[in-house]
Amino acid sequence: MDPFGLVGAWTLARRVVDRTADSYGSVTGELVVTADGDGVRLAESGVLHWQGGRYPVTRVSLLRPLNGEWWMFFDDGRPFHPWRPGSPVVHPCGADTYRGLVALDRDGTRLRTLWDVHGPAKDQRLITRFTRH
Template structure:
């Protein structure tokens, strides 16, 4: 999936299930994908995280960058500070964060113009949860 097709504003809904204590969380908000002068795509999210006893504002910023190791035909996701996160691919990806393993990927279909998903299964000594985010065109 070409990340240039994501440029614009999307609404998102994120569902998180903590396998350790059974807690359920949902987040909802807006994701903006903005092309930067240096060719990167800034991916910023702002929203609200809700759980049974409360809610809190949440935000994050990632970047989609062309992968120079592959003649810039492929893309990678980086954290805001430039650290590598994972390849941008519709296939399965993994990211080791300390001793916790993130396994997931992007799911897109012909409906990409209106909908796509990102899912993670995170396991390790510090984390054990499933997270699925659906992005919808406004």
Template structure:
């Protein structure tokens, strides 16, 4: 994809419900998995959004329920976000004013590098490459707005 869709306010863009499809590939041993579910971005009292993802993660053919919660808070510049884990620890920044953003998150000795791309008003994607001594993964997630 060569064209990106600029987003002037990431929190306003993300608000609402999204269908989620994520592929997970272990680059070290070839294992694969798929997550399917929904992500809801609901308002928090501080102007941010509570991100709650629920669905089914199938890893190496074994399905199980999965969920995660993040907090998307207003970022340092207008229209940006400061993404935090549910317990408040920092995760990454997010600035989609150009329609594309790259963020890093060190986790122990591993590095998570995420690329965020906006396709249009109702579709966006994240690609996380996780590398280090403990992990060698590629996670690609497509989001489609629920209307």
């Protein structure tokens, strides 16, 4: 999938499950994808609803070509994971491990991500639905 096909505004709905604390929360907001040089910039903004509180959240990621394939990078330039919709990906983060899956509907109107995080610091599941405006 050509990441430039993601350009536009998307509604963001994320479910956050913290299995260690037996807590659940959600993020509602928006993803704005813009062309940025040889790749695209993904800017999330929204509100985390967690344990009775509401907290503003933001995140910026970059999709860039690397060695003949697309990679997701953190906004500071560190590699996160290969961009392979439909195929599992793994990202070690300190002592924790993120195992993820990105799925894009054929018509390009819905994008879903699933992350299972396991390790000494975290035991979480993050399920996100992005719907094109």
